[in-house]
Amino acid sequence: MTDEQRYGLSTDSMRALAANFEPAGGRRLKIGIFVCPGFIPMDIIGAQSVFGIVGAEIHLIWKRIELVEGFPAYPTMPTTRFEDCPDDLDALVVGMIPPEMMADPDVIDFFADQGRKAKNIIATCSGTLVIGAAGLLKGRRATSNSNVVEYLKDLGAIPVKGSDVVVDGNIYTSGPATGSFDASLILLGHLLGEEVAKLAELTLEYDPRPPFKTGTPELAGPELAERAHLAMLEINTAYHRASVAGYERLTSA
Template sequence: MKIAILIFDRFTALDAVGPYEVLSWLPNADLVFVGERKGPVRAHTDRLAISADATFDEVPEADILVIPGGPGQQALMEDSPTHEWIRAVDSTSTWTTTVCTGSLILAATGLLKDRKATTHWHRLDQLATYGAIPTSERVVFDDKYVTAAGVSAGIDMALTLTAKTAGETLAQKIQLLIEYDPQPPFKAGHPKTAPQEILNALLTP
């Protein structure tokens, strides 16, 4: 099973690595990080890099496509080689997935038009600009398109996708293996539960 994970300058590391960790346990999983050019690609903190081991030309198709988000997403909203590659891989993929603002990149290609999708809470309304239907769920399935909300939701997406493709037993085994048992110290992980002053601080320019 070919799994292609897109990486680009200033991506958010967990958007890519969270799904990578889960999906790497799928039977016969062949994962590859793909970029416009081979070599290290810096995450948005500029302290971490992941190597793109293949270029777009070298990965013309995949069973699962994963598109992460991150601040670098804003540079990928116009038609580009990245969009061309996404459309090409999507034409044969079984599942096309996104994490966080990766759904905005996918929406900008036109592939989410009239489809339900989610993204980071702060950017949710922008999906409608590209014809998608914003949905504030943590993981959204619409046909073969699977979108996850902000950053950590990529792990939920990958586990849910594993259950659909390889069964709930394997998905639960993976969840236990990686000890994914969230017990956050604060109720600040969503705008509906975060203290108002914390929300205001993030919304203030």
């Protein structure tokens, strides 16, 4: 795989498009996005889109270069192994992953190591639990999806309810899905300037208009919120166990 293929720049049209967004001086951002078996694409696609549109060097990071299945039905080929991950990432990005992956010591050790080297971190949905398990949220304000945000206190964090992006130092956390776009645009503004971020937002025509307006428990009402809570209860309980186990293993070492 060539670098042009790796970064989606193997066609003249896409190279020309990316060139329109290159910052003065030509420095390309370096972004690492974590993928693994069962990762949730909607939680990282915002970062991939926002940073990709400005021609960033994007690394899809996993243990091995092997096809992994995003859920649902999103086969993805990683481009970068753990040991080859650059130590100078402008941002390390993680979204929701299965509890089994969170329980993998190799995964948490990777985040404990690279999370301290990366200039910034974006964690969306229960990806916040991943960086919390890696000990990166001690004393930090952070948020997540509504059903797991309270778990953050068991990882040394200060939970913040609500779907808005929470920025604490170099760590950007958010709720699921659109939170990935929001956090990435905010960080892009900090990295390359507000005008670049505004242009990226407009080029993507990012302007969410949910048709049913039930995207938070408060908007959905108690009956629908309870149904959603019960649907996610088993997997969220597994997230709690895995993240606390990882956190305790690292902090007690």
